[in-house]
Amino acid sequence: MVVERKYFQRFTFAEYVEYLKPFVSKVKFSQIHVHGTWKPTIVDYRRAADKMKIIQGMWRFHAITQNWGDIAQHATIDPDGYIWEGRSLLEAPASAVGYNDPDPDRIHPFMFEMIGNFDVGAEKLEGAQLASAVKLTSQIAAMWKLPDSQILFHREMNPAKTCPGSSVSKAAFLELVRDWRDVDMNASDANKIISTWLSPAWFAATTKAEKDEIHRLANELRKASGQL
Structure with a gap:
């Protein structure tokens, strides 16, 4: 075997x-x-x-x-x-x-x-x-x-x-x-961008495509900062 x-x-x-x-x-x-x-x-x-x-x-x-x-x-x-x-x-x-x-x-x-x-x-x-x-x-x-x-x-x-x-x-x-x-993206800064800018944009989005794209961008920030 x-x-x-x-x-x-x-x-x-x-x-x-x-x-x-x-x-x-x-x-x-x-x-x-x-x-x-x-x-x-x-x-x-x-x-x-x-x-x-x-x-x-x-x-x-x-x-x-x-x-x-x-x-x-x-x-x-x-x-x-x-x-x-x-x-x-x-x-x-x-x-x-x-x-x-x-x-x-x-x-x-x-x-x-x-x-x-x-x-x-x-x-x-x-x-x-x-x-x-x-x-x-x-x-x-x-x-x-x-x-x-x-x-x-x-x-x-x-x-x-x-x-x-x-x-x-x-x-x-x-x-x-x-x-x-040259990228200095830490988890704190990434989460600040997500909570301050992307989260309000997600709630304001009117279509599923817009929400999906904002979600994708948030995950890209999480990846860049080593969270995913």
């Missing part, structure tokens, strides 16, 4: 930042490696009644079929922007041959996967998933004091790959990472 890893914890971005904090003194990330799964796809994830099984499926393939000992990545970003735990942050990833830097001193890259096939003509990296990918990259770079030059797409390490997807521009992604560093 195939053994499944029974549990992978799922975090909001704000929760994952708290999860990361104790590791700053325990491990030194040398680079950030950005991957897209290709398989499973966003469609696969959306169709799954039990989202955990998508993560477990990757674990089985990596740990058993590929014999990598565990799931390859330290974190997985799902299409809803949640961040799932992966292999121990204290262990080197199975990212790309020649780039994993396994050593006894706990100096290695941080690797994350984004669920989806982001090649041209397939699925799109957008919305909450893109936001979490950008914020996570920015957060790791800030906490471990890494320059942009140490943020690598998989295809830069293996030219035979398009990963994280041929539709994902490295330049555009890095621009978003840099822009996010």
